Amino acid sequence: MELGTIKxxxxxxxxxxxxxxxxxxxLDGVVSAKASLANKNVAVSFDETVTSLAKLKEAVVASGFKxxxxGEDGNCCGGCGS
Known part of the structure; x- marks a missing residue:
């Protein structure tokens, strides 16, 4: 199981x-998804043998979101781990 965060x-x-x-x-392989309006992100627990963070991001975009x-807003999005 893997946990990913999508901003x-x-x-x-x-x-x-x-x-x-x-x-x-x-989506197949997703165990849980918890979006946070305050943080403008979604924490996703998923089975990495079935899906990937890239596929999850594609699903978010396909749902109509950017x-x-x-650094888009001058802050670190936290996605790269630095």
Whole structure:
């Protein structure tokens, strides 16, 4: 099992949180998805033998959201681990 975090640039309300959670939870290999409006991210627990963080990010984008780009708002997105 692996835990990944995806930063989302344009998540703006509870409906967005529900949409992200639903889009990821429906994917094979996803154990749990918990989006946070306050942090503008989603923490995903998944089986890395079935899916990948890259595929999860694709699903977020396919749901109509933009991923946060490192340093886009002047802050570290935390995605690179530094």
């Amino acid at each position: 989302i640039a344009d998540m703006q309300g509870d409906i967005c949180v529900a949409k992200v959670n639903s889009a990821l939870s429906e 991923l946060a780009v490192h």
